[in-house]
Amino acid sequence: MSDSATVELDAGLEKHRTELTGYCYRMLGSAFEAEDAVQDTMVRAWRSFDKFEGRSSLRSWLYRIATNVCLDMLNAGNRRARPMDLTASTPLAQAALTPRADNVWLEPIPDGRVLPTIGDPAEAAVAKESVRLAFIAALQQLPAKQRAVLILREVLAWKASEVAELLGTTVASVNSALQRARATLAERPADDTATSDPLDDEQQKLLDRYVTAFEGYDMAALTALLHExxxxxxxxxxxxxxxxxxxxxxxxxxxxxCEGSRLLPVAVNGTPGFAQYKPDPDKGGYMPWAIQVIEISAGRVAGFHCFLDTQRWFPLFGVPLHLDA
Structure with a gap:
């Protein structure tokens, strides 16, 4: 392959990276596994490009490779979850901090890694809805191939015939898988969490009050912002x-x-979020502590999910590893 052809192929593959990362993230529920899957997809595509006959588009061909990569990764049987998918809520009097392995948990991801630029506001809103933590958690309840069918048909709006060709199966099989996937998700009704698309004035004011209450560690003010x-x-x-x-x-x-923390806004899973820094007793200033995913519903905060592994999340989100006082 000539140098110019190599550059052209690299550019052709690279322009699909963000949407492929979004697809793999929906399949796998892990930011880091999704990026690994996309990198594997790119390597496989590069190595086998001489076999690409052009009967489908380059994009469709890449999705076929990415699907196979994800299905291979999911053969291990790991299903990522949120804490409320695994246990009942704990009363404060019985609270204990018991960690589980990293591969148990559904992971957050920056919007910029999974949401390509979309001109149509309606399509952009659907894309943000489809990376919310609650939706990704629901997808994890589906068998791997049903998961792929539902994402391709419902999120990416592929035709049944296109999905059948990608999976090497029949249209009837695709429609059956989609019906079963819909039935499973219907048992887990979606909430009405607002996405940042952008937030309206009232939602933004609610976020501003949340920041003020959290940074001031004002529990009375925070209580007033929370759903019951x-x-x-x-x-x-x-x-x-x-x-x-x-x-x-x-x-x-x-x-x-966490008293005395500072919050920096981040765009995460289609919803508002913050990088939380707590006071650093050794160096002064503030040290990284958590990525918060904020869920807003009906004018109040319905949930905040704090992902505490700072060595992984803060570099992923491109935020500072220390804040001066």
């Missing part, structure tokens, strides 16, 4: 709390080290 059944999770710990009383009670006791 609001949820707080803290992977890698399997503990999760429901309701303002238990949430603020935890923050005032076991979580009191």
């Amino acid at each position: 059944d609001a949820i707080m999770t803290m992977p890698p710990f399997d503990l999760w709390l429901r309701g303002p009383q238990d949430i603020t009670g935890f923050m005032s006791t076991m979580g009191a080290q």
Whole structure:
């Protein structure tokens, strides 16, 4: 292959990276596994490009490779989850911080890694809805091939015939898989969490009040912002709390080290989020602590999910590893 052809192929593959990462993330539920899957897809495509006969588009061919990569990765049987998918909520009096392995947890991902630029506002809104944590968690309940069918048909709007060709099966089989996938998801009704598309004035004001309350560690102000059944999770710990009383009670006791934190906004899973920094007793200023995913519903905070592995998340989101005082 000539140098110019190599450059052209690299560019042709690279322009699909973001949407392929979004597809693999929906399939796998892991930001890092999704990026690994896309890299594997690119390598396989590069190595076998001489066999690409052009009967389908380059994009379709890449999706076929990415699907096979994801199905291979899912053969291990791992199904990622949120804390509330694994255990019941814990009353504050019984709260204990018990970690589980990284491969248990559904992971957050920056919007920029999975949401390509879309001119149509309606399509952009659908794309953001399809990377919300709740939707990704629901997808993990599906068998791998049903998961692929539902994403391709419902999220990416592929025709049944296109999906059948990609999977090497029949249209009838695709339609049957889609019907079963829909039935499974219907048992887990979606919430009405707002996506950042962008947020309206009232939602933005709610976020501003949340930042003020959290940074001021004002539990009364925070309580006023929370739904009565609001949820707080803290992977890698399997503990999760429901309701303002238990949430603020935890923050005032076991979580009191977060007092004095600072929040920087990040775009995560189609919803508002923050990089949380807590006071650094050794260096001064603030040290990274968690990526927060904020869920807003009906004018209040319905949930905030704090992902605590700072060595992984802060570099992924491209935010500073230390803040000056």
